[in-house]
Amino acid sequence: MIVLASIIDSFTGAFDFIFHSREAVTGGGVPVGGPAYIWPFARTQLEVTAVALGGALAVGMPIGLILGHIGKGEFLAVGFGNAGRAVPEIAVIFLLASLIGIGLGNVAIALGILGLPPVLTNTYVAMRQVDPTAVQAARGMGMRSWQVILRVELPLAAPTIMAGVRTAAINIFATATVASFVGLSTLGDFVTQPAVYGNDGVVAGAIVIAVLAGLIEAALAGVQWLVTPRGLKLARASRSA
Amino acid sequence: MTTLAAKSLLVADSANKCAPGLPADFCHHHETTGCVGGNGLFCADWAADNIDRYVGPFFRHLEIVAISVVAGFVVALALALLSHRHRTLIPPVLGATGVLYTIPSIAFFFLLLPITGFGLWTAVIPLAAYTLQIIYRNTIAGLANVPDDAKDAGRGMGMSERQLLWRVELPLATPEVVAGLRIAIVSTVAIATLAFLAGAGGLGDALYAQPSFNTNIIMVGVLTIGMALILDLMVVLAQRFAMPWQRARPR
Amino acid sequence: MLERGYGVMRGLRLRGAFAILLAAVLAVGIAACGSSSDTTGGTDTSASSSDSDNLIQSNPDNGKTTLTIGSKNFTEEYILGEIYAQGLEAAGYNVKTKLNLGSEQIALKAIKDGQISGYPEYTSTALGSLYGVPADQIPANAEEAYAQAKAKLAKDDVTAFSPTPFADSNAVGLLTSTAEKNNLTDISDLKGVSQDMVLAGSPECRERIDCLVGLEKNYGLQFKKFTPVDIGLRYTVLDKGDADLSIVFTSDAQLANSEKYTVLKDDKELIPSGNVIFIASKKVAEDAGPDFRDTIEQVQGNLTLPVIRELNSRVDIDKEKPADVAHDYLQQSGYIK
Numbered sequence: 001m002i003v004l005a006s007i008i009d010s011f012t013g014a015f016d017f018i019f020h021s022r023e024a025v026t027g028g029g030v031p032v033g034g035p036a037y038i039w040p041f042a043r044t045q046l047e048v049t050a051v052a053l054g055g056a057l058a059v060g061m062p063i064g065l066i067l068g069h070i071g072k073g074e075f076l077a078v079g080f081g082n083a084g085r086a087v088p089e090i091a092v093i094f095l096l097a098s099l100i101g102i103g104l105g106n107v108a109i110a111l112g113i114l115g116l117p118p119v120l121t122n123t124y125v126a127m128r129q130v131d132p133t134a135v136q137a138a139r140g141m142g143m144r145s146w147q148v149i150l151r152v153e154l155p156l157a158a159p160t161i162m163a164g165v166r167t168a169a170i171n172i173f174a175t176a177t178v179a180s181f182v183g184l185s186t187l188g189d190f191v192t193q194p195a196v197y198g199n200d201g202v203v204a205g206a207i208v209i210a211v212l213a214g215l216i217e218a219a220l221a222g223v224q225w226l227v228t229p230r231g232l233k234l235a236r237a238s239r240s241a
Numbered sequence: 242m243t244t245l246a247a248k249s250l251l252v253a254d255s256a257n258k259c260a261p262g263l264p265a266d267f268c269h270h271h272e273t274t275g276c277v278g279g280n281g282l283f284c285a286d287w288a289a290d291n292i293d294r295y296v297g298p299f300f301r302h303l304e305i306v307a308i309s310v311v312a313g314f315v316v317a318l319a320l321a322l323l324s325h326r327h328r329t330l331i332p333p334v335l336g337a338t339g340v341l342y343t344i345p346s347i348a349f350f351f352l353l354l355p356i357t358g359f360g361l362w363t364a365v366i367p368l369a370a371y372t373l374q375i376i377y378r379n380t381i382a383g384l385a386n387v388p389d390d391a392k393d394a395g396r397g398m399g400m401s402e403r404q405l406l407w408r409v410e411l412p413l414a415t416p417e418v419v420a421g422l423r424i425a426i427v428s429t430v431a432i433a434t435l436a437f438l439a440g441a442g443g444l445g446d447a448l449y450a451q452p453s454f455n456t457n458i459i460m461v462g463v464l465t466i467g468m469a470l471i472l473d474l475m476v477v478l479a480q481r482f483a484m485p486w487q488r489a490r491p492r
Numbered sequence: 493m494l495e496r497g498y499g500v501m502r503g504l505r506l507r508g509a510f511a512i513l514l515a516a517v518l519a520v521g522i523a524a525c526g527s528s529s530d531t532t533g534g535t536d537t538s539a540s541s542s543d544s545d546n547l548i549q550s551n552p553d554n555g556k557t558t559l560t561i562g563s564k565n566f567t568e569e570y571i572l573g574e575i576y577a578q579g580l581e582a583a584g585y586n587v588k589t590k591l592n593l594g595s596e597q598i599a600l601k602a603i604k605d606g607q608i609s610g611y612p613e614y615t616s617t618a619l620g621s622l623y624g625v626p627a628d629q630i631p632a633n634a635e636e637a638y639a640q641a642k643a644k645l646a647k648d649d650v651t652a653f654s655p656t657p658f659a660d661s662n663a664v665g666l667l668t669s670t671a672e673k674n675n676l677t678d679i680s681d682l683k684g685v686s687q688d689m690v691l692a693g694s695p696e697c698r699e700r701i702d703c704l705v706g707l708e709k710n711y712g713l714q715f716k717k718f719t720p721v722d723i724g725l726r727y728t729v730l731d732k733g734d735a736d737l738s739i740v741f742t743s744d745a746q747l748a749n750s751e752k753y754t755v756l757k758d759d760k761e762l763i764p765s766g767n768v769i770f771i772a773s774k775k776v777a778e779d780a781g782p783d784f785r786d787t788i789e790q791v792q793g794n795l796t797l798p799v800i801r802e803l804n805s806r807v808d809i810d811k812e813k814p815a816d817v818a819h820d821y822l823q824q825s826g827y828i829k
Contacts, residue, residue, distance in 0.1 A: 086469030174345035452724035
């Protein structure tokens with residue numbers, strides 16, 4: 001019962017932190033909290049996520065498309081995905097900070113490296129799973145390779161590719177929480193500094209992060225739905241009926 | 242004068258003389274060039290000499306991963322078996338485990354700190370929670386993929402529903418379940434590097450002790466990835482050993 | 493596609509048992525090789541100039557008491573924690589260590605929850621961070637600061653032992669070349685110059701009166717940008733040119749061993765300095781007997797500023813283990829054999 005009461009208490013305190021300004025726990029009349037204060041941290045986290053995700057797509061998708069189209073390199077593409085899951089993010093972030101420095105660019109590179117495996121693997125697997133008869137039909141119509149990729153394989157592979165993009169985006173956004181160790185102020189600041197922001201700040205940070213992550217997930221799920229060709233949607237609907 | 246101020250802070254300058262106030266037997270020479278002092282990319286000698294630094298954190302890391310994965314597996318399996326019987330449970334459970342997954346690990350650790358304190362459980366609970374979705378989803382999918390004739394044959398032999406589940410459905414679902422388990426193990430090994438923030442120790446502790454020393458960072462990275470790959474391999478081998486007939490599954 | 497294994501049941505039993513055996517062996521292996529958090533003795537190094545009067549005597553009565561020594565998450569704290577832990581071990585206590593407490597809030601809570609017996613804290617941090625005393629009200633005098641901290645901690649049932657000889661504080665650090673180029677000796681000299689400079693500090697520095705806020709208000713300085721970094725990177729940012737100024741510690745190894753870095757004098761006395769005081773749960777301290785306090789205060793007797801800088805250098809530059817460095821210190825000071 002006490003636990004429940006303290007949980008409710010934490011939540012009300014957190015919402016107060018999100019919507020109203022207050023003095024920092026460290027005193028000195030320093031104001032913290034409130035939407036205007038919180039927004040720049042959230043924006044930085046979204047920005048670095050976007051940049052990192054863009055990089056991962058720019059590198060991972062072409063490789064996955066080409067390898068998937070020609071059907072070679074499965075060990076690399078899928079193995080890379082499996083190994084990528086084993087990479088400890090915080091080590092990559094600190095290593096890059098030590099080697100090339102801190103700041104948006106470097107953090108984006110570190111996060112992009114983390115987002116690359118799901119994009120690459122899902123793109124490759126998606127291309128391999130495209131119905132070969134569709135590809136044959138396209139070739140039969142005289143399309144060249146790049147046309148086959150763009151006009152036939154890619155649309156059919158798009159839903160699975162988007163699933164990989166969603167995974168990458170959520171992973172990147174979640175990991176961006178630690179960016180304040182290396183020069184970027186993100187929502188992680190609130191979570192890791194109860195000394196300044198109090199327990200309300202910690203819970204508030206966690207809530208905002210979870211909500212934004214949910215919004216990103218929902219937005220990308222919407223994109224996934226949009227890029228699913230109508231034929232696939234109908235086929236799936238009839239299969240599960 | 243700035244340079245004078247700088248000199249007064251020195252304990253041992255380049256001529257290896259000791260600062261005033263420092264007893265002679267305390268004065269060591271500190272090499273700021275060379276691999277270790279100069280932070281070269283990887284100092285193999287230092288790594289070889291200092292491997293014992295990583296032993297404690299390595300096994301602690303293994304312990305955290307083992308407890309988290311086992312706990313997550315048990316809970317996810319229980320939920321899956323329940324959902325297999327009552328299929329309406331599937332969407333809400335998938336949703337709930339998905340929500341858990343979107344909470345970043347650091348946030349989860351710091352949220353639990355006031356409740357569970359600084360230590361093992363503050364790390365294990367979130368890590369176990371992250372494994373729920375993948376194991377649950379894969380178990381459900383595996384059970385759903387069991388061919389009907391296998392079940393019919395079982396029923397034909399007079400099996401009860403419970404016997405059917407444990408003797409036919411689950412064994413046939415094993416490949417999917419194990420696939421989910423492998424992903425869960427590998428991801429948990431990686432995320433557990435953050436467990437030091439919750440006070441649970443692990444390889445993250447070793448990393449954070451010298452976070453700008455390249456050799457240290459690389460050692461932690463290599464040990465983490467190595468642990469993940471070895472555990473993954475062990476699971477694959479265990480599966481093949483337990484069920485060799487599934488070796489020949491076409492991809 | 494799944495192959496239909498009608499021999500599932502027979503084959504599975506046998507092989508399943510082996511698989512379970514494999515898992516069991518793994519589990520036993522984990523348990524057997526489990527990490528220990530006990531203190532490790534250091535290596536035997538150079539001959540000690542020990543004064544046998546200083547030698548810690550092992551008191552068998554202490555053997556019934558187990559103490560858990562904590563420390564925060566940076567080099568100086570690791571060294572201090574090890575020094576205290578090994579000293580107490582020499583005095584006959586059973587000692588465990590928990591040298592990874594993230595922040596002073598976590599550490600104090602660990603004392604209150606009984607997870608640790610005590611840890612080394614700075615008087616300035618205790619007053620400023622734990623009890624919210626504004627930076628300009630923290631006494632510059634070491635004795636006064638100790639008295640105030642002791643009084644406040646007593647209200648939380650925490651005892652504060654006597655302070656170390658050395659005092660440590662934050663400082664505005666920079667490359668010596670930058671200081672010379674801009675003729676900077678004091679922090680006030682930054683006026684008119686700092687608006688083109690990037691300042692790096694720990695994330696909480698941004699909101700602290702004894703950090704960025706004070707530099708802006710008390711010193712009237714403007715900075716081009718404030719970059720939050722983990723304290724482990726406070727010199728890396730200067731090396732890489734990611735920051736022109738960085739918040740460092742006056743007892744840092746890097747300052748002690750290279751002319752490359754220097755600090756600006758805090759002419760307006762904004763930043764409080766603090767001696768280290770070992771703070772412990774009052775109850776644990778009472779139950780542990782007088783040797784607890786006596787040993788702690790004895791082993792820190794030799795920790796002057798040059799000495800702690802030297803010890804920091806051995807860990808941060810030579811990359812030795814804090815446990816080994818603590819052991820050597822205790823030996824060379826004659827506290828242990």
